[in-house]
Amino acid sequence: MAELNKLQRCYHCGALLQTEDPSKEGYISPSIIEKYPEGLLLCNNCYKTEKFNNNPQEAYFDADYEKILNVIRNKKALVVYVVDLFSFEGAFINKIIELLDGVDVLVVANKRDLLPKEINDDELKQYVAHRLRVAKFKVIDTVITSTSNDGYNLEEMYKLITKYSDGRDVYFVGASTSGKSALISEFLKKYLNNTSKLIVTYTFEGTNLRGMRIPITNKTYIYETPGTSIDNSMLSKVERSVFNAITPKKEVKARKYTLTKDSCIALGSLACIELLSKEKTVVYLYASDKVEVKAHKAIVTDNQKFFASIIEKGSNKPSSSNIHNRKDFDVYEFQITEEGSRDIGILGLGWISFVGNKQNFRVYVPKGVYVYTSRSKVKNDNK
Ligand SMILES: Nc1nc2c(ncn2[C@@H]2O[C@H](COP(=O)(O)OP(=O)(O)OP(=O)(O)O)[C@@H](O)[C@H]2O)c(=O)[nH]1
Ligand SMILES: [Mg+2]
Structure with missing residues (x-):
């Protein structure tokens, strides 16, 4: 049978x-x-x-990329490592940092135009240096740039590349959307090809990864490598229209909110930051102006109602069709132990800045999105 x-x-x-x-x-x-x-x-x-409350994940590492990094190591090439100043805190991949150990790395901290004009570049550099130390990423120098408008510090960047490359190949490396192609196309505007070689689309040896190769002399080249994964960024969790809305196009202005115990701010229908403890806290939010922010009673006291009214209905803009109920979120808690100006950030979306006072915050983000706390990128102690 x-x-x-x-x-x-x-x-x-x-x-x-x-x-x-x-x-x-x-x-x-x-x-x-x-x-x-x-x-x-x-x-x-x-x-x-x-799984809820798993640690913030680092981005996926494509094993093929290791082959490019091994070539860079063997050649002792110069790496120009591009980061997006607006949001790069969770963009480092340990395997890349490990493989670049001993390689000369010049960091280009790009998209300066998105950060407030009133902070000075030295402070920004110190912040980048701090984040690099946290990531255990050893580099030889950092330059702050922008490709927007007439460009910012691009000459300085070329000078440093020439100085540090010293006749060696140069590889542009960095997370997707950090601005590698934009920086290279600015470079190409001034570039004169005095060699017998052509600019070509290049397939990296032994891989399916492609980039661009620009001759600088008959023996040396600038290579643009493909962007590394940003699958732990809010940018990769949402559809194109939301991606565009949360990507700032101009200087991000701080928006001020006062949080009291059990109150929260919802950032679009995408994320929420809630104060659990009793210390009344002024927070400055840095995010695209297309991200609608609403203050609410805490989720902790009215969890279901919050998700029903904000997330499921998508009533705050932008909202994503990929993220519509409680199951789509990871929840993290931050106990602030440090004093002074602190940030809590959400990769790809933005951050809040506040004065540390032993607060306890809870942060709701779509699953797999990287969250962090840090000393402040833009200090607000004196406001
Ligand atoms: N505001 C601002 N936007 C920039 C700047 N540089 C690049 N962008 C924008 O950022 C986005 C990504 O830039 P790309 O140059 O394509 O980034 P990429 O590093 O080449 O990305 P992949 O090719 O995916 O690795 C584009 O929309 C650019 O216009 C900058 O300095 N300021
Ligand atoms: Mg590119």
């Missing part, structure tokens, strides 16, 4: 569970099935994405 077997399915997404192919839907490690034969099981993918 024919046998009837009931197949096990993922308790969350409903996919048929299978142990053969990790790249296909419903994959679960065989050891889990063996350990919990009668259990309510989640496929590996749901298990990963359903």
